[in-house]
Amino acid sequence: MSGLALAGRCWRLGDDVASDALISARHVFEYDPRLLKKHILAEVRPEFAAEAKPGDILVVGKRFAHGSQHSHPFIALKELGVGLIARTLSRPAFRLAIYMGVPLLEVGEDVYDQLGDGDRLRVDFATGAIADETSGARLQADPLPAFLLEIVAAGGGLGHLKQQHAAAA
Amino acid sequence: MGQTLVQKILARASGRGHVDEGEIVWARPDLITVPEVSFPAYVKRLRDIGITRFVGAERIAVVIDHEVPVHSQAGAERNRLTRKLAGEMYVGHLFDGEGITHPLVVERGLVSPGMFVVGADTHTPGIGGAGALAMPFGMEITTPMARGDIWLRVPGTIRVHVSGRLRAGVAARDIVLAAMRQIDDEMASYRVIEYVGDGIAALSVAERMTIAGLSIDTGAEAGIVAADAACVEALRAMGARDPQPLAGDADAAVFAELHIDAATLGPQVSEPPSPTHVRAVGELADVRIDHAYIGSCASGTLAELRAAASLLAGRRVHAGVQLLVIPATRRIYEAAMADGTLAALMRAGAQLAPPTCGPCFGGLAQLDVGEVRISTSTRNDPGRMGSREARIYLASALTVAASAVTGRITDARELLAAAAP
Numbered sequence: 001m002s003g004l005a006l007a008g009r010c011w012r013l014g015d016d017v018a019s020d021a022l023i024s025a026r027h028v029f030e031y032d033p034r035l036l037k038k039h040i041l042a043e044v045r046p047e048f049a050a051e052a053k054p055g056d057i058l059v060v061g062k063r064f065a066h067g068s069q070h071s072h073p074f075i076a077l078k079e080l081g082v083g084l085i086a087r088t089l090s091r092p093a094f095r096l097a098i099y100m101g102v103p104l105l106e107v108g109e110d111v112y113d114q115l116g117d118g119d120r121l122r123v124d125f126a127t128g129a130i131a132d133e134t135s136g137a138r139l140q141a142d143p144l145p146a147f148l149l150e151i152v153a154a155g156g157g158l159g160h161l162k163q164q165h166a167a168a169a
Numbered sequence: 170m171g172q173t174l175v176q177k178i179l180a181r182a183s184g185r186g187h188v189d190e191g192e193i194v195w196a197r198p199d200l201i202t203v204p205e206v207s208f209p210a211y212v213k214r215l216r217d218i219g220i221t222r223f224v225g226a227e228r229i230a231v232v233i234d235h236e237v238p239v240h241s242q243a244g245a246e247r248n249r250l251t252r253k254l255a256g257e258m259y260v261g262h263l264f265d266g267e268g269i270t271h272p273l274v275v276e277r278g279l280v281s282p283g284m285f286v287v288g289a290d291t292h293t294p295g296i297g298g299a300g301a302l303a304m305p306f307g308m309e310i311t312t313p314m315a316r317g318d319i320w321l322r323v324p325g326t327i328r329v330h331v332s333g334r335l336r337a338g339v340a341a342r343d344i345v346l347a348a349m350r351q352i353d354d355e356m357a358s359y360r361v362i363e364y365v366g367d368g369i370a371a372l373s374v375a376e377r378m379t380i381a382g383l384s385i386d387t388g389a390e391a392g393i394v395a396a397d398a399a400c401v402e403a404l405r406a407m408g409a410r411d412p413q414p415l416a417g418d419a420d421a422a423v424f425a426e427l428h429i430d431a432a433t434l435g436p437q438v439s440e441p442p443s444p445t446h447v448r449a450v451g452e453l454a455d456v457r458i459d460h461a462y463i464g465s466c467a468s469g470t471l472a473e474l475r476a477a478a479s480l481l482a483g484r485r486v487h488a489g490v491q492l493l494v495i496p497a498t499r500r501i502y503e504a505a506m507a508d509g510t511l512a513a514l515m516r517a518g519a520q521l522a523p524p525t526c527g528p529c530f531g532g533l534a535q536l537d538v539g540e541v542r543i544s545t546s547t548r549n550d551p552g553r554m555g556s557r558e559a560r561i562y563l564a565s566a567l568t569v570a571a572s573a574v575t576g577r578i579t580d581a582r583e584l585l586a587a588a589a590p
Contacts, residue, residue, distance in 0.1 A: 161220060
């Protein structure tokens with residue numbers, strides 16, 4: 001499956017990064033991905049938006065993107081080409097990540113604790129294999145179920161619908 | 170081991186004998202509700218990717234309820250487009266100004282116990298008061314519209330045992346606010362809150378809907394009350410198709426069991442900035458109010474309008490307070506008109522508006538800087554009803570009516586104890 005193996009820098013954040021801290025609610029009327037990707041983490045990690053490259057991985061703690069049920073942070077991550085490894089996501093955040101087509105792993109504390117900020121990671125979201133090339137650690141997480149991987153690989157919920165529709169036609 | 174009510178409903182909806190908690194399944198909703206706010210936009214997004222027909226369109230109910238009657242040019246365009254597209258897309262039901270979605274679809278017999286219901290609107294879980302599993306999906310409702318089913322992770326269950334009968338002046342809302350005191354975000358995440366016990370059995374379907382609907386604000390997936398004989402009888406009278414009782418198994422594994430004694434419960438109030446910030450009414454007795462509102466999908470029922478009218482009989486709304494009353498559906502409006510309830514409310518100084526979600530999201534009767542409203546609606550985030558500098562308190566219709574009389578947040582029992590002047 002294309003787009004599900006990423007290699008890049010680990011951007012590590014802690015627990016409780018709220019949706020509004022990812023992208024301020026004052027940008028709620030903006031939907032252009034090219035604009036939104038400039039706002040992401042502007043107040044928490046200002047260098048992220050400028051320096052993150054396709055293939056990088058955002059590694060976050062518990063309750064990521066809690067609060068507002070805004071699709072904006074996930075539109076921005078998708079536009080940046082950044083994947084997501086989280087301890088836990090609230091239900092709206094989990095669904096939004098997949099609906100917007102952001103590659104995602106939910107991991108245990110054992111995995112989260114070993115991924116250092118700035119490490120070079122190689123992550124296969126289809127299998128759950130995580131290689132930390134800086135520390136040499138080889139880690140394993142449960143991948144998303146196959147049909148959620150299909151949605152992510154199709155670029156998200158609407159992309160998946162389009163694909164299925166084309167296949168049925 | 171037995172199955173929870175949620176497991177039973179999702180096993181059937183996903184065509185399986187059994188589903189496990191945490192498992193991801195594709196489930197086929199029995200009813201899909203979409204308000205006019207987003208329906209035209211969703212149809213456009215789907216048409217943009219080549220999807221021009223719905224799978225199971227007959228199960229889709231489109232409801233014009235957020236801007237009724239229309240009071241903007243944009244709303245006029247949206248409503249006209251909604252009517253046109255509902256026809257073009259052959260949706261099963263179009264309700265145009267008939268009431269607020271969640272109470273409306275139950276009242277019109279579209280809901281039976283054990284159904285799986287999905288909606289675009291956040292407070293879709295109100296329908297759980299009729300024994301259905303009803304969950305909100307926002308923009309993702311486009312998935313079941315287009316393909317007839319949607320994926321979800323089978324939620325766990327928090328079981329809340331409610332015992333005893335509510336005393337005079339205390340209402341169903343006070344039960345769910347008491348539950349919010351015990352349930353935090355982490356506990357609620359990926360779980361459904363199921364209410365059981367004789368304290369729930371004593372409540373009407375409308376009261377159960379208040380509890381189920383407001384449960385979403387804990388961070389839970391939904392609230393639900395298993396359908397008993399009384400619920401089945403009420404649903405049958407509303408025209409539901411072959412309603413049957415359905416409950417979870419007593420020995421099913423649940424994440425937590427909580428207990429609420431309805432008989433000793435007093436009125437509760439949510440203070441800003443969140444419905445989960447719950448205080449006893451007496452703690453807020455110094456809060457002066459400018460506005461009072463009885464309505465929304467979580468209130469505006471015939472029983473609540475009658476209770477408010479009875480409290481207001483022989484009294485007047487405080488000179489400094491605007492009391493707005495909005496029956497939740499046209500049928501409730503008609504019944505309250507026929508039995509004199511609306512006349513009694515107007516005599517006491519209330520303003521009336523036709524059934525709509527309006528004030529709940531700041532679409533009608535907006536608040537100015539520094540103003541305070543006590544309301545039976547669903548959310549009290551800053552800016553929810555107009556100015557971010559306004560404050561919104563949430564409480565039962567009885568508490569709101571009592572506060573409207575005194576001009577400050579008031580325990581209805583104080584007024585009930587005194588004979589009407």
